[in-house]
Structures are given as structure tokens and as C-alpha cells.
Amino acid sequence: MTTKDLGWVPDACTLPTAERPLRLIEFDELFATALRGQQRIAKTNLRWRLHPGAEETARELAGRESACCSFFTFTFSTDGKDLLLDVTVPGAHVDVLDALAARSASGMPA
Template sequence: MTSDDLAWVPEVCTLPTVDRPLRLAEFDGLLATALRAQQRLSPTALRWRLDPAAEAKARNLTGRESTCCSFFSFTFSANGGALQLEVEVPVAHVDVLDALTARAVATAAA
């Protein structure tokens, strides 16, 4: 992982710099093992359909992410046997959502 992989992390993120690659790897791991579909709902919102078996892991990860990047809104729901996770950000942080969307696409393609 290079510093370019983290260039999109906003200044308001309070996660220590040394821990950021680890957190990003956690998101990559979740996406690699649990992501079933991704839908961009708007410039500020996306929906991930996840394997329901990953719910505890996803809730833990998003809960910790909310503590260091409080601009995120993570909403879980069940839909047709799948776990849905809606991720929303304010307009000022669309670039962060763009980066997560791109990482999900790259992870799915790998």
C-alpha cells in the first residue's frame, strides 16, 4: 500500500495515521469476502449488499469508522435474505465515498 492509497482520507479523520492502512485493509477484506452488489444511489450515498454472515464484522467495522470519521452515516437493513448497508456522506466528503466505491469495484475485480 502506498501513500496514494490514502490520499483521499480527509483531514477531519481522527484515526492515527499509522492505523489508516490497517483500517483500509479491513474494509478491503470485508468487501472481498462479503460484497455481493454495489449501487450508487446518489453522489452522496451508496448501497452495498453484503453476505448476511458478515453482519457482525460489518457493524463492528462501521462502528469504529464512525468514531474517527463522524461525517459517515452507516445504515443497516435486511432485504430478501441479504444485508444492505447504506453509506452516506455530506457533499463535502463525496471524494471519500468515490474512493470507497472505487475500492469496492477493484476488490470485486480482483
């Protein structure tokens, strides 16, 4: 992973630059092991369907991401089968959500 891969990370992110590739790896691992599907609910809202066994990991990761990128809102719910994680951003950060959606889609199992 190069700094070019992180070009979509906004200036509003306070995570130290050296830690950003590690955070992306954590998200990639979550996508590869637990992501069952995703749906774009609205321009500013993305919903991930996760394996319910990943709840603790997903909550911990979302909490740390909210701490450094305060523009993200992560909301957890369930549909009785899957863990649902809604990711919402303000309109000014739709490009970040677009990049995250593309990254998660590329990491989903076939």
C-alpha cells in the same frame, strides 16, 4: 500500501495515520469476502449488498469507522436475502465516497 494510497482520506478523519492502512485492509477483506454488489443511490449515498453472515463484522467495522470519521453515516437493513449497508456522506465528502466506491468495486469477486 503506501501513503499515496491514502491520499483521499480527509483531514476530518481522526484515525491515527499509522492505523489507516490497517483499517483499509479490514475494509478490503470485507469487500473480498462478503460484498455481493453495490449501487450508487445518490451522489452522497452508496449501498453495499453484503452476505448476511458478515453482519457482525460489518457492524463492528462501521462503528469504528464512524468513531474516527464522524461525517460517515452507516445504515443497516435487509432485503430478506442480503444485508444492505447504506453509506452516506455530506456533500463536502463526496470525493471520499467516490474513492470508497472505487475501492470496494475493485475488491468485489468476479
